[in-house]
Every structure is written in structure tokens, then in C-alpha cells.
Amino acid sequence: MREQRSKKDEYQKALAAYGLAVKEFHKGEFEKAAESFKGFIEKFPVDREIVDRAKVYLAIVKRPKKESVSLKGFEDHYRSAVSKINQRDYAGAVKILEKTLDFKESEGLVHYLMADVHCLMGEADAALEFLKKAVQKDKNFSVLAQNEPDFEPLWEDKKFKLITKLL
Numbered sequence: 001m002r003e004q005r006s007k008k009d010e011y012q013k014a015l016a017a018y019g020l021a022v023k024e025f026h027k028g029e030f031e032k033a034a035e036s037f038k039g040f041i042e043k044f045p046v047d048r049e050i051v052d053r054a055k056v057y058l059a060i061v062k063r064p065k066k067e068s069v070s071l072k073g074f075e076d077h078y079r080s081a082v083s084k085i086n087q088r089d090y091a092g093a094v095k096i097l098e099k100t101l102d103f104k105e106s107e108g109l110v111h112y113l114m115a116d117v118h119c120l121m122g123e124a125d126a127a128l129e130f131l132k133k134a135v136q137k138d139k140n141f142s143v144l145a146q147n148e149p150d151f152e153p154l155w156e157d158k159k160f161k162l163i164t165k166l167l
Helices: 002-027 030-043 048-062 073-086 090-103 108-120 124-137 140-147 149-154 158-163
Strands: none
Touching: 002 030, 002 048, 030 048, 073 090, 073 108, 090 108, 108 124, 108 140, 108 149, 124 140, 124 149, 124 158, 140 149, 140 158
């Protein structure tokens, strides 16, 4: 009976360690994930199926990074930033969007995307500041923001309502 409980406890620990490594992987914390997967494989080598999955994740993390693409012009930068947002690489998206502003400072769309990505990063003040700039350049962005799920955390914010004219 104790042996069964011990095996069950050990299996639960293995699942928790594997789950933590997978979470880190999905957050994009690849170095932490690699260490967690290595530790998991060393500490819990018994469950073959889960160890094999961990090895696959580890191989993905260790793959060489793709060479960077040379971005030219507004469209390339804009599309690359959208791609980074879709990959949840918000910091990378911000870097590209900052360069995109160099091409078209007057483009409200870039400010709107900056607001979106800052909101996704949990940076409400920066998001609201960029949203304000976007709406000043094109009033249609207020309607978009009111219906964009990425901005949902701000929907009840007084500043958001003022910017989008809901007050």
C-alpha cells in the first residue's frame, strides 16, 4: 500500500515538474524551460512517454535561432511587429514598432498597435498613452479599442472611457 502511494506521489511530482517546464516553454522562457526539462529528465527517467516528450521540447529549445530578416520600409516593419505580437513576443514587437514609428510617426495604426501590445504586457499607462495618440490621429481607433478583446482589461478604466469617448 505504501509502495503504491509512494509511486503515486512520485508520479505527481514528475507531472508537476514536467508541467512547470512546459509552462516556461509556452511563456517563451526557453532557457528556464531547457533547465527544467533537463532536470526533469535526470530526476524522473522512469516514465518513458513523458521523458520522450520532454526530450522533444528540449530539442526544440536547443534548435538554432533563425537568422534575422532584413526589414525594409514601413510595411515590412509593421508586418513583422504583428507577427511578433501573434507569437507573444511582446518585447520584440515593441522594438520593431518603435522603428516603425521612424517611418510614419503620423500613422495612427502604429500607435494603436503599441497600445495593444502594451496592454497585452499589462502596462496600462503606456497602453492608454499610445491609444490616446492613435485616437487623436484617427477617431476610428476608439471604436476598434472598445471592441478589441486585447483591451478588455482597460474597458472599465476611466481614462480608457475618456479616450474612447464612453464618458
